[in-house]
Amino acid sequence: MITLETVDFSTHSEQILSLRYRVFxxxxxxxxxxxxxGLDNDAIQILARVDEIPVGTGRMLSDGHIGRIAVLADFRKSGIGKEIMLRLINTARDRELERVFLGAQVSAVPFYQKIGFSPCGENYMEANILHTPMALYLTSSHND
Ligand SMILES: CC(C)(COP(=O)(O)OP(=O)(O)OC[C@H]1O[C@@H](n2cnc3c(N)ncnc32)[C@H](O)[C@@H]1OP(=O)(O)O)[C@@H](O)C(=O)NCCC(=O)NCCS
Structure with missing residues (x-):
């Protein structure tokens, strides 16, 4: 069974960092x-588990910057990444943020597009990986 939990980094850093290490x-x-x-302690942190085993994670900073979205390879394409994103987006809505944004690895752009994100700038290199800046506006004025 898949479960999603919003967790404190202070008590779950081992599981979160282990997942990020394995994927990234x-x-x-x-x-x-x-x-x-240095930004993890203040971020909203999500941990996804399958039968209690940590399999996915993601975070959002207070300004709506989403990042560190990672699902273990054996558990991909079963909706876990999308669930992590939807949890973060709902948290952003609850906090009345105008938009959420991220730097998408180009290979993950279609994944974010399916969730509603759009490219919003020029591609750039980070950690030797080509990235596309993407955003999703949450306020109705941007969706009219
Ligand atoms: C990107 C990632 C988080 C997606 O997680 P996932 O659990 O496999 O995604 P989901 O199963 O929730 O996919 C949701 C939808 O996006 C699609 N999708 C997922 N990854 C995709 C990709 N790389 N390219 C195209 N479509 C993709 C799925 O097929 C699914 O489509 P559907 O709704 O039509 O069935 C995962 O592949 C991953 O951890 N990759 C390595 C780390 C990484 O690149 N992170 C992103 C950094 S910006």
Whole structure:
């Protein structure tokens, strides 16, 4: 069974950082030092589990910046990434944020587009991976 929980980084850092290490460093070759940016303690943190085993994570900063979306390879394409995103977006709505935004790895752009995000700027390189800036506006004035 899939469960999603909004967790404190202080009590769940081991599970969250382990997932990020496996996906971003072991799988994608990103330098692990880049992952630790000092922003985790103040972020909304989501942990997805299947039968109690951590399989996915994601975070959102107070300004609506979503990032660190990661699902273990064996558990992809079963809706977990989308559920993590929808939880973060709903939290942003509850906080009356105007928009959420992120830097999407180009390979993940279609995933974010399906959730409603649109490209909003020029591609750029980060951690040796090409990224596209994307945003989703939450206020009705932007959706008219
Ligand atoms: C990107 C990622 C988080 C997606 O997680 P996931 O659990 O596989 O995604 P979901 O199963 O919820 O997918 C939701 C929809 O997006 C589609 N989708 C997911 N990843 C996709 C991709 N890379 N390209 C195209 N479509 C994709 C799914 O097929 C599904 O479509 P559907 O609703 O029509 O069935 C996951 O592939 C991952 O962790 N990748 C490695 C890390 C990464 O790139 N993170 C993003 C950094 S910006």
């Amino acid at each position: 460093s072991l799988e994608q070759g990103v330098d692990p030092a880049i992952d630790i940016d």
